[in-house]
Amino acid sequence: MATIWGRATSSNVQLAMWGAAEVGLDIERIDAGGAFGGTETEDFKAMNPNGLVPVLKDGDLVLFESAAILRYLGAQYGSDAFWPPKPKQRAPLDAWAEWTKTTLCPVLIYQVFWTLVRTPKVDRDMEALSEQVTQLGELMSRITPEFANKPFLGSDHLSFADIMFGHTLYRYYTLPIERPDLPDLAAYYDRLKARPAYQEHIMVDYSSLQMG
Numbered sequence: 641m642a643t644i645w646g647r648a649t650s651s652n653v654q655l656a657m658w659g660a661a662e663v664g665l666d667i668e669r670i671d672a673g674g675a676f677g678g679t680e681t682e683d684f685k686a687m688n689p690n691g692l693v694p695v696l697k698d699g700d701l702v703l704f705e706s707a708a709i710l711r712y713l714g715a716q717y718g719s720d721a722f723w724p725p726k727p728k729q730r731a732p733l734d735a736w737a738e739w740t741k742t743t744l745c746p747v748l749i750y751q752v753f754w755t756l757v758r759t760p761k762v763d764r765d766m767e768a769l770s771e772q773v774t775q776l777g778e779l780m781s782r783i784t785p786e787f788a789n790k791p792f793l794g795s796d797h798l799s800f801a802d803i804m805f806g807h808t809l810y811r812y813y814t815l816p817i818e819r820p821d822l823p824d825l826a827a828y829y830d831r832l833k834a835r836p837a838y839q840e841h842i843m844v845d846y847s848s849l850q851m852g
């Protein structure tokens with residue numbers, strides 16, 4: 641059985657766990673990070689010198705970085721739909737996966753979510769937040785045409801790109817922010833919410849992270 645270290649409230653852990661579930665990998669999760677600690681030990685640092693979660697152990701392979709973990713799971717265990725073997729089919733999906741990690745997540749997670757959840761009310765920069773929320777809506781509008789004619793991200797079937805992008809939507813739709821009206825995106829989110837693995841690994845209550 642493979643193992644992932646990381647607390648269930650971490651979005652990066654969530655995407656690794658959801659990916660593992662969708663490729664059918666039998667996996668156990670060990671709480672680490674946040675209030676659970678355990679990431680500063682020598683043993684943990686030997687697995688991830690950054691002292692961050694998630695970390696995957698699969699046989700003799702130990703891997704950190706959630707995106708690398710997801711791509712490994714896809715390549716090693718995914719179906720041809722989840723991880724298209726032809727680079728020319730996979731690369732356009734990977735473009736949106738990479739965009740999610742490098743363009744969307746910095747705004748959604750490290751700005752908006754961080755301000756509204758992980759920052760005490762008195763310290764929140766509401767002016768900056770307003771601009772970030774507008775930017776976030778623009779980014780979501782940018783990817784939404786991908787769902788106009790396909791049920792999943794650029795595909796008729798769920799792929800690794802849906803794991804990378806789709807995991808962000810639970811936070812996007814549950815944060816108390818204004819959102820542009822994007823029916824195709826909302827319908828896609830409904831399709832994800834119907835999946836048991838999404839319910840189990842992504843729709844995780846994050847109120848324990850909330851600062852007053």
Ligand SMILES: N[C@@H](CCC(=O)N[C@@H](CS)C(=O)NCC(=O)O)C(=O)O
Nearest residue numbers: 650651652673674692693694705706
């Ligand atoms: N780029 C890394 C970022 C990992 C990361 O920042 N993990 C956070 C949780 S989302 C963490 O370990 N924070 C410290 C902690 O939870 O103790 C990845 O995608 O895996």
